[in-house]
Amino acid sequence: xxxxxxxxxxxxxxxxxxxxxxxxxxxxxxxxxxxxxxxxxxxxxxxxxxxxxxxxxxxxxxxxxxxxxxxxxxxxxxxxxxxxxxxxxxxxxxxxxxxxxxxxxxxxxxxxxxxxxxxxxxxxxxxxxxxxxxxxxxxxxxxxxxxx
Numbered sequence: 001x002x003x004x005x006x007x008x009x010x011x012x013x014x015x016x017x018x019x020x021x022x023x024x025x026x027x028x029x030x031x032x033x034x035x036x037x038x039x040x041x042x043x044x045x046x047x048x049x050x051x052x053x054x055x056x057x058x059x060x061x062x063x064x065x066x067x068x069x070x071x072x073x074x075x076x077x078x079x080x081x082x083x084x085x086x087x088x089x090x091x092x093x094x095x096x097x098x099x100x101x102x103x104x105x106x107x108x109x110x111x112x113x114x115x116x117x118x119x120x121x122x123x124x125x126x127x128x129x130x131x132x133x134x135x136x137x138x139x140x141x142x143x144x145x146x147x148x
Contacts, residue, residue: 016090017045020054023087024096027080028073036072038065043101047094054094057101066100073098 025042039061046055058073060066073080077096085093 013047013049013051016051016088017047017054019088020047020084020094021045021056023084024056024080027083027087031083032073032076032080034072034076036065036068037076038062038069040069040073043104051090051092051094053097055097055099057099059101059104063102063105066102070098070100 021042021044024045028037028040028042040058041061043057043059045057047053056073058069060069074097077098081093081096084096
């Protein structure tokens with residue numbers, strides 16, 4: 001007799017992680033009053049298989065405040081865990097560990113450098129093409145007029 005397999009979807013840890021991401025973002029926005037936190041975006045949550053720990057990666061609007069926000073969020077982790085426990089329907093609420101992730105801001109800076117280099121190359125190519133055109137026009141005009 002053939003065995004029926006369940007449809008492939010997200011693992012339970014992934015679904016719980018996504019719910020934690022939404023709820024923690026809302027709790028930080030509405031309930032955390034620490035001025036070091038500021039405007040942050042919760043990027044990703046990774047929950048361990050036993051649901052004992054959740055790693056939460058975030059990005060700060062102001063890059064220079066990222067590490068301060070990490071310190072403040074890890075300090076408020078107990079409060080956030082308790083509040084999260086009221087929202088989630090889990091037997092055990094995972095311990096929260098916050099990590100500042102500046103990948104996006106570093107990527108934006110790298111992209112800006114690449115764009116600047118491309119623009120510089122284009123400008124140099126245009127100047128070189130103009131010089132070649134000027135040399136060609138200057139050389140062709142006198143000889144062409146004398147031969148006609």
